[in-house]
Amino acid sequence: MAALIAAKIAFLVHPRHTGISSEQAERIALRQAEMDGYEDAKLWTRFHTEITTRYFYSESDRKDVLVWSVYVDAAGNPPIKNTPAVIYYIKRNNGAVINTINGMKAGSPSKPLT
Numbered sequence: 001m002a003a004l005i006a007a008k009i010a011f012l013v014h015p016r017h018t019g020i021s022s023e024q025a026e027r028i029a030l031r032q033a034e035m036d037g038y039e040d041a042k043l044w045t046r047f048h049t050e051i052t053t054r055y056f057y058s059e060s061d062r063k064d065v066l067v068w069s070v071y072v073d074a075a076g077n078p079p080i081k082n083t084p085a086v087i088y089y090i091k092r093n094n095g096a097v098i099n100t101i102n103g104m105k106a107g108s109p110s111k112p113l114t
Helices: 002-013 022-035
Strands: 052-058 063-073 086-091 097-102
Touching: 022 063, 022 086, 022 097, 052 097
Parallel strands: none
Antiparallel strands: 052 063, 063 086, 086 097
């Protein structure tokens, strides 16, 4: 019985998800932001925001998948908005960008989305 409990605990504690690291997700997001036209893209760290994992619905997989949420700031994003220029949801198992939330138009300083 103790061996069964130990096996269950080991299964729950052992990291089952492998894939890209948070540092790799950062690089992917910053490269994607540059390709999307955001100038001077950098990680958005206001309010001690950090890269986190979460589940997000993938239309191509038709299910929730584990992603890195990467918050990116860019030139022209007014601090008064208190929101990043763009958020990228990057699939943890292969690094694919599965969704984007835009806080401002790329290449359009100080013009929030309407």
